[in-house]
Amino acid sequence: SQQGEEDPQALSIQEGENATMNCSYKTSINNLQWYRQNSGRGLVHLILIRSNEREKHSGRLRVTLDTSKKSSSLLITASRAADTASYFCATDGQAAGNKLTFGGGTRVLVKP
Amino acid sequence: GAGVSQSPSNKVTEKGKDVELRCDPISGHTALYWYRQSLGQGLEFLIYFQGNSAPDKSGLPSDRFSAERTGGSVSTLTIQRTQQEDSAVYLCASSQTVGELFFGEGSRLTVL
Numbered sequence: 001s002q003q004g005e006e007d008p009q010a011l012s013i014q015e016g017e018n019a020t021m022n023c024s025y026k027t028s029i030n031n032l033q034w035y036r037q038n039s040g041r042g043l044v045h046l047i048l049i050r051s052n053e054r055e056k057h058s059g060r061l062r063v064t065l066d067t068s069k070k071s072s073s074l075l076i077t078a079s080r081a082a083d084t085a086s087y088f089c090a091t092d093g094q095a096a097g098n099k100l101t102f103g104g105g106t107r108v109l110v111k112p
Numbered sequence: 113g114a115g116v117s118q119s120p121s122n123k124v125t126e127k128g129k130d131v132e133l134r135c136d137p138i139s140g141h142t143a144l145y146w147y148r149q150s151l152g153q154g155l156e157f158l159i160y161f162q163g164n165s166a167p168d169k170s171g172l173p174s175d176r177f178s179a180e181r182t183g184g185s186v187s188t189l190t191i192q193r194t195q196q197e198d199s200a201v202y203l204c205a206s207s208q209t210v211g212e213l214f215f216g217e218g219s220r221l222t223v224l
Contacts, residue, residue, distance in 0.1 A: 030210065042116075042203065042215035043155075088154065092210060097160070097168050100145065100213060104154035 004032075004089040004103030012109045019076040021106040023089030024069075030092050032065055033100070034074050037086045046074075046087075079110045114138070118204050118216035125194055126224050133189045133219045137206030144181055145213065146189050147203045155203065161187065194223045 004025045013019050023032070031050050035043040049056045049065045049072065056063045062075040076083055086105045092098050117136040125131050137144050142163045147155040157171035161181045172178070176194075181187040191198055201220050205213040 033212070035213075041201070042217045043205075043213070044215070045212040048212060090213075097170070098162075098210065099157065099160040099168055101157050102147070102155040107152075 004091050004101065006087070006089055006103045006106040008106060009104065010107045010109075012111065013079055015079060015081055015110055015112050017079055019079050019083070019108055019110070021074050021087055021108070023072045023074070023103055025072075025089075025091050025103075026070065027095040028093050029067075030094070030098065032063075032072050033090045034061075034063060034072075035088045035090060035102075037088065037105070038084075043088065076108075079108075081110050081112045084108060084110045116204055116206055116214050116216035118202075118219050120219055121217065122220045122222075124222045124224065127196060128193055130190065130192045131194055131221060133191075133202050133204075133221070135187045135189070135204030135206075135216060137185065137187070137204070138214055139185075141206035141208055141214070142184070143207045143210075144187050145205045146179055146187070147205070149201045149203060149218070150199075158189070158202075191221075194221075196223050199223045 004023045007022045033048045034046040037043045047058050049063050060077045065072045086107045088102050088105045090100045090102045092100045119134045144161040146158040159179045160168040176192045179189045201218040203218045205215040207213045
C-alpha cells in the first residue's frame with residue numbers, strides 16, 4: 001500500500017501561473033521528498049524536507065510540511081511549459097521499515 | 113557511467129516465459145530499490161536492499177517475483193512464468209543510505 005497520496009490527481013494551468021499540489025500520508029515520517037517524472041521514465045529528485053522542518057525553498061519550488069496534519073504541499077511559482085510532468089511525493093518512516101514509498105502522483109500540464 | 117543503468121530498456125515476451133531485468137546502481141550507493149509503474153499510475157514498491165541487511169521483500173506481488181543483489185552492487189529482478197498483468201515499467205533506484213534516490217530510466221516490460 002502507498003503511504004503518500006497526492007491531490008489533485010491532475011492539474012492544468014497557464015504558463016506563468018503558480019501550481020500547488022498536496023501530499024497526505026498516514027504514519028510518522030523521517031523525511032518527505034518530492035520527485036518529478038517526465039514521459040513515464042526515470043524520476044528526478046526535486047527537494048527533501050526533514051520531519052523537523054516546516055518549509056524549504058529551491059529555486060521556483062517551495063515545499064511545506066505540517067506533521068500535525070500529516071501533509072505536505074509543493075508550490076511551483078511562475079510555471080513554464082517545461083514544468084509539464086508528473087510530480088510524486090515520497091516518504092520514509094519506521095513503520096514502513098525506513099524504505100521510501102511513493103504516492104500516486106499529480107499530473108501537471110502547463111499550457112504555453 | 114555516473115548514473116543508474118538499467119537493461120534491457122524494452123522487453124517483449126510471451127506469457128509464461130521468464131524474464132530478467134538488470135540494474136547497475138551508482139558506485140558506492142548502499143541502498144537499492146525496485147519499483148513497478150503501470151501506465152499513468154504511481155510507483156509500486158517491490159523490494160529494497162540496504163547494505164548487508166536482509167532485503168525488504170514485502171512489496172513483491174507473488175512468488176513468481178524474486179531479486180538479488182550480488183556483491184552489494186548489481187541487482188537482477190527475475191519474473192518467472194510472466195503474466196499479462198506483469199506488463200509495466202520496472203524502475204530501479206539507488207541512494208547513499210537515506211536520502212535522495214537516483215533513478216534509472218526503467219525497463220519497459222510487455223507480456224503478450
